Amino acid sequence: MLGWETAQIFGLSALICCLTLLLLPVRPRTVAAPTLSLHRHEIFGWLALIATIAHVAVLLVVDHQVVEHLRLTAPPYEWAGVLALLLVIVLAPLSTGTMRRLLWSRHRSFQAVHVGVSCVLVPLIAVHVITSSHFVHGTLRVAVYVAISVTALLALLRARNNPHPTANRPGFLSRRVFGRHARKIVALVGACCLATMVLLDARASMVLREPFLARASPLKVDFPHDKHREVNCVECHHNFIDRSGSGGCFGCHRSARIELRVGAEARFHDFCLGCHRDPPPAFEHHGPVTGCATCHLPNSRPGAVFQR
Numbered sequence: 001m002l003g004w005e006t007a008q009i010f011g012l013s014a015l016i017c018c019l020t021l022l023l024l025p026v027r028p029r030t031v032a033a034p035t036l037s038l039h040r041h042e043i044f045g046w047l048a049l050i051a052t053i054a055h056v057a058v059l060l061v062v063d064h065q066v067v068e069h070l071r072l073t074a075p076p077y078e079w080a081g082v083l084a085l086l087l088v089i090v091l092a093p094l095s096t097g098t099m100r101r102l103l104w105s106r107h108r109s110f111q112a113v114h115v116g117v118s119c120v121l122v123p124l125i126a127v128h129v130i131t132s133s134h135f136v137h138g139t140l141r142v143a144v145y146v147a148i149s150v151t152a153l154l155a156l157l158r159a160r161n162n163p164h165p166t167a168n169r170p171g172f173l174s175r176r177v178f179g180r181h182a183r184k185i186v187a188l189v190g191a192c193c194l195a196t197m198v199l200l201d202a203r204a205s206m207v208l209r210e211p212f213l214a215r216a217s218p219l220k221v222d223f224p225h226d227k228h229r230e231v232n233c234v235e236c237h238h239n240f241i242d243r244s245g246s247g248g249c250f251g252c253h254r255s256a257r258i259e260l261r262v263g264a265e266a267r268f269h270d271f272c273l274g275c276h277r278d279p280p281p282a283f284e285h286h287g288p289v290t291g292c293a294t295c296h297l298p299n300s301r302p303g304a305v306f307q308r
Contacts, residue, residue, distance in 0.1 A: 003062030004291040008134055011055035015125060017048035018088070022118060022152035042095065049092040052085050065219070065292035073215045075265070077131035077208040084124040087117055112181035115156055119188045122149050123195040130199045131208045134289075137277050142200060149196045153189050209266035220297040230283060231275075 021044050059066045069078040093099060095114060104110035126149050130136050136145045198204055236249060249268070276289045 001062065001290040001294075003058060007055050007058035007062065010051045010058060012135060014048045014051035014055060014088070015129060017044050017051065018121065018125060019148065019152050020044055021048070022122070023155050042092075045092045045095060049088050052088050056085060059291075063291045063293045065296045068215075068219065068292070073211050073213045075131075075209050075211045077127050077205075080124045080131075080208075081128035084121055084128060087121045087124065091117055091121070108181065112185060115185055116188055119153060119156065119185075119192045122153055123192050125149075126196045126199055127208060131205045133205070133273050133277060137273075139202075146196055146200055150193045153193050153196070156189055157186065206263060206266045206270055209269050210263045211265060221295055222297050223295070236271075 021041060060070075068074065070082070074082075091114065094103065100110050104113070126146065130142055130145065136142055272295065273289055275283075
């Protein structure tokens with residue numbers, strides 16, 4: 001679906017802008033000139049905001065089921081995306097010269113707040129990107145993305161320029177650019193690095209895909225069996241060997257059996273996405289996952305095979 005992929009490109013552009021802002025210094029914290037001027041830094045910030053809003057807006061227009069991710073029943077990784085959007089909205093407008101001078105009398109205080117919010121933004125984006133598994137999926141890609149995110153966080157701890165190189169060098173905290181806020185920023189950077197590295201565990205995605213709140217009405221799911229004839233029936237219908245498993249999956253997974261009900265939504269998303277985005281070598285023909293509407297039908301549309 002062209003619209004869905006366009007929305008994902010907007011999201012990827014916003015991600016690149018955010019990581020670039022963290023990786024490249026604004027002011028000369030060493031004797032070298034800054035990589036980004038303050039003006040260009042602000043431009044990147046506004047581009048990140050525009051791309052993020054476009055990412056959400058296009059998805060809502062092209063996919064009727066995306067609205068489910070804006071409700072209280074959304075899974076945690078979608079909540080992380082919503083919070084990331086709100087933080088970007090806060091960061092860009094409040095960093096302009098007029099708003100900055102209005103809200104903060106001292107530059108060091110503004111800088112600490114700005115950097116602190118940026119730190120929190122990194123693990124939120126990582127949760128959203130890794131768990132959605134669109135661009136980042138598979139052990140290697142997840143590891144590379146986590147490494148880039150942690151590097152971006154640590155890049156915030158560059159030392160400031162020392163105008164007296166021959167003088168006694170101060171301690172680690174004193175050499176940071178955050179003044180009296182340095183201890184808090186260092187602690188926050190460390191906590192965000194740990195939170196991001198947790199995503200290296202594949203089980204984290206399973207937890208983040210399961211909603212906290214159950215939906216009032218189930219979402220209809222359309223599963224085309226005729227397009228999955230290469231898949232052994234027992235992969236989905238575990239009791240098909242004795243011919244008792246011809247019914248829908250949710251008949252068991254939404255039954256009174258507690259061990260099957262826990263994490264059912266996360267399990268099925270992981271099962272479907274895992275096969276389509278990282279298919280076994282024997283599967284030569286597999287369609288890409290291009291949105292929620294690929295599997296989920298509108299409640300008004302007939303023909304759903306099973307519900308959840």
